[in-house]
Amino acid sequence: MSLTSSNIDGAQIVAVNSERIDAAMAIQFKEDMRVQTETGPARVILDLSQVKFIDSSGLGAIVAAMKQLGGARRLDLAGLTPVVEKVFRLTRMDTVFQLYATLDEATNATAETGT
Numbered sequence: 001m002s003l004t005s006s007n008i009d010g011a012q013i014v015a016v017n018s019e020r021i022d023a024a025m026a027i028q029f030k031e032d033m034r035v036q037t038e039t040g041p042a043r044v045i046l047d048l049s050q051v052k053f054i055d056s057s058g059l060g061a062i063v064a065a066m067k068q069l070g071g072a073r074r075l076d077l078a079g080l081t082p083v084v085e086k087v088f089r090l091t092r093m094d095t096v097f098q099l100y101a102t103l104d105e106a107t108n109a110t111a112e113t114g115t
Helices: 026-036 056-069 082-090 103-113
Strands: 003-008 011-016 043-047 074-078
Touching: 003 026, 011 026, 011 103, 026 056, 043 056, 043 103, 056 074, 074 103
Parallel strands: 011 043, 043 074
Antiparallel strands: 003 011
16 A cells, blocks of 8 residues: 655645555555654644545554554544545544545644644
């Protein structure tokens, strides 16, 4: 799985460069996220704009990535395609994660709140 990371406005942006997060890649995704986010700012934004499909294993991997951050850091999600957003809403994970329509919206929220 290909993840890239950058820092913008005090947040770490981790972009998923894959069209799927499913059972075949969930374990690798969790490990790659752990490596990418071992250290860094209190806020991590996961850019899912290239992800077109996610299954329950992928959802579980994102939840595991959030837990790996610990209580002092948070994971927000940005750029969800309609199919991916539907999965988050149907599973009520939209109550666990802050969802942003675009990466710009997510980074603007960082700049406005200073978090």
